[in-house]
Amino acid sequence: MSNYILSYTKIKNNCLWHNDKLVSKIGETDNFLEETYKSLDLAYPKFFKMDALSKLGVLCAEQILTDESIRLLPKEKIAVVLSNKNSSLQTDVAYAKTMRDFPSPSLFVYTLPNIVTGEIAIKHKITGENAFFIEPTFNADLLHNYTELLLQESEAVLCGWLSIDEKTCDGFLYFVGKQTESNQKKINFIKHNPTNITQLYTN
């Protein structure tokens, strides 16, 4: 059975897109992630305690995982596979600075890149497999191959690229699953292959 990209979100240039539809656009600000959170009316106070990488992941995942046809999938059968270039470097540097006087416990807990997978899983009660890959650039082949392997046991996989530094914020998450009765009415099913993944990321 073929697997399909059922939904995708992008955060870039102060805009949040879901399936090519503009969800939120924030003007020039130093607090883009927080302003986007407020614009979405999420009511999840824990958001403010997260590091920037986790905030980016939670905002991207929210659009996908709250979709009705996806929300009803068994949570133990959903996997999460993410990637980026800089790991948790921004938070690592911020934590290192606090070590000069009082090391911050709340920063320390975010000094691993895969914490964002945990934050997404906690918010949406996902208990399937998870992985986080560090790659020099967005690697559609790696994500595709690993996701196809996971789909032998899982029903769906949340995949993507979450990259953040002081200047840029680049989030792209997509949800791969099977065509079912509950989602077959959705239009624009995109076949899961590296070419389509790359096209969605770069467009």
Add this chain to the structure above:
Amino acid sequence: MENLIENLKKQIIEQLNLAEVKPYDIDASAPLFGEGLGLDSIDALELIVLLEKNYGLKIQEPKDAKNIFQSVKTLAEYISSHKK
């Protein structure tokens, strides 16, 4: 004591990134953990940092922490009685 409690509320909000909480939202007698503000174990560590950074106080006996961090009021009482 009232001033200390009000300052503590502001410091807790800042230290724990409670961005959507205002000082007047915090009941000084309400539990800090479990209910009330619903703080977690990482927040407890941040409160220990707050005590040391802002008031130069270290909790010598870990078993005392539960009572000290019961509420903003108990925290203020501890600071008031131990600050040099």
